[in-house]
Amino acid sequence: MNTDLQNYSHKRLNILTGEWVLVSPHRAKRPWQGQNEEASNEARPSHDEGCYLCAGNTRINGEQNPKYKDVFVFTNDFAALQKDSTPFTSKDGLLEARGEQGICKVICFSPDHSKSLADMLPSEIEKVVFAWQKEYKSLGTMKGVNYVQIFENKGAVMGCSNPHPHGQIWSQSSLPNEVEKKDTQQQKYFKQNTSSLLGDYLSQELKKQERIIFENESFVVLVPFWAIWPFETMIAPKKAQKDILELSSLEITLFAEAIAVLTKAYDKLFNCSFPYSSGIHQAPTNGQSNTHWHWHMSFYPPLLRSATVKKFMVGYEMFAMPQRDITPEQAANTLKLKI
Numbered sequence: 551m552n553t554d555l556q557n558y559s560h561k562r563l564n565i566l567t568g569e570w571v572l573v574s575p576h577r578a579k580r581p582w583q584g585q586n587e588e589a590s591n592e593a594r595p596s597h598d599e600g601c602y603l604c605a606g607n608t609r610i611n612g613e614q615n616p617k618y619k620d621v622f623v624f625t626n627d628f629a630a631l632q633k634d635s636t637p638f639t640s641k642d643g644l645l646e647a648r649g650e651q652g653i654c655k656v657i658c659f660s661p662d663h664s665k666s667l668a669d670m671l672p673s674e675i676e677k678v679v680f681a682w683q684k685e686y687k688s689l690g691t692m693k694g695v696n697y698v699q700i701f702e703n704k705g706a707v708m709g710c711s712n713p714h715p716h717g718q719i720w721s722q723s724s725l726p727n728e729v730e731k732k733d734t735q736q737q738k739y740f741k742q743n744t745s746s747l748l749g750d751y752l753s754q755e756l757k758k759q760e761r762i763i764f765e766n767e768s769f770v771v772l773v774p775f776w777a778i779w780p781f782e783t784m785i786a787p788k789k790a791q792k793d794i795l796e797l798s799s800l801e802i803t804l805f806a807e808a809i810a811v812l813t814k815a816y817d818k819l820f821n822c823s824f825p826y827s828s829g830i831h832q833a834p835t836n837g838q839s840n841t842h843w844h845w846h847m848s849f850y851p852p853l854l855r856s857a858t859v860k861k862f863m864v865g866y867e868m869f870a871m872p873q874r875d876i877t878p879e880q881a882a883n884t885l886k887l888k889i
C-alpha cells in the first residue's frame with residue numbers, strides 16, 4: 551500500500567465523473583464538538599395505521615394501497631416531474647430553460663413497516679431487483695424517457711419523511727448532471743481502450759485487495775478509491791453490463807446477496823439503522839447501444855464516527871471540492887470487520 555496516501559493530504563481522481571476529492575488523513579483524530587444527531591433505534595410496528603405506504607392504507611390523494619404481499623410500485627402522488635408537461639425551450643439572453651418531462655414512482659420494498667433492506671432476506675430483496683428491472687424496462691421504453699434513476703433515501707437524516715421501507719424511481723427526458731459526467735468519462739475511455747472503465751478499475755482493485763469489503767462470483771462491494779462520504783461504498787458487477795436488464799437469474803440472486811451483506815454490515819457499524827442515499831447508475835434509455843456503460847449501485851451514508859455524528863458538506867465542500875478525513879482504506883477495513 552502507498553503509505554503517502556495514509557499520512558499526507560492529497561487529492562484523488564474519481565475516474566467516473568472526472569472530479570477530484572481532497573483527502574486529509576492526518577485530520578481524522580481531531581476532537582468533535584459539533585452537532586450530534588438523534589439516534590433513532592425505536593422499534594416500529596409491522597403495520598402502522600398512519601403510514602401511507604402500508605398495505606391496505608389510504609394515501610393522501612384518497613387512493614387505497616392494495617393488500618400487497620411483497621413489493622408494491624405506484625406513481626408518486628407528489629411527483630417532481632410531470633408526464634404531460636409541454637416540451638419547450640426558453641432562451642432570453644443569458645436566461646435559458648428547457649421543459650423536462652417524466653414520471654416518478656414509489657417502490658415499497660416490503661409490506662412490513664418495521665423492516666429495512668438490512669432486515670430482509672436475500673430472497674425478498676430479489677423481488678425488489680425484479681421490480682427495478684420491470685420499471686427500468688417499461689419506463690425506459692416510453693416515448694420521451696431517456697433516463698431512469700432508481701434510488702433510496704433511508705433515514706430521517708437523509709430527509710426521508712416515512713420510515714416504511716421504500717425507494718423511488720424517477721424517469722425523465724434528459725440525462726441528469728451526475729449521469730452525464732459518467733456517460734462522458736466512460737465513453738471517452740471505451741473509445742480509447744475498447745474496454746469498460748469500471749471493469750478495468752475493478753480488476754485493479756481485485757488484485758490490490760485494499761478497498762474490497764465483500765465479493766461473490768459476480769459482484770464486488772468496495773469503498774471506491776475516490777469515495778467522498780466516510781463509509782461510501784459501491785456494488786458493481788465484475789462483468790461489464792450496461793444495465794440491470796442484463797442480469798441472469800443467478801446474478802440477481804448474487805446482487806441481492808451483496809445488498810443484504812452490505813446493508814447488514816452498515817447496521818452493525820454504529821449499532822443503528824444506518825442512514826444512506828443509494829442509487830443505481832446505468833445506461834440511458836435513449837435508444838443508443840451504450841456499450842461503454844458499466845452499471846453500478848452506490849451508497850452515500852452521512853454518518854462519520856457514531857450513530858449521532860454526521861458529516862456535513864459545508865464551507866469548503868460547498869465552495870471548493872469534497873473533502874474527507876478517514877481514508878477509503880480505513881473505512882474499508884472497518885466495514886470488512888462487520889461482515
Ligand SMILES: [Zn+2]
Nearest residue numbers: 601604663714
Ligand atoms: Zn408503513
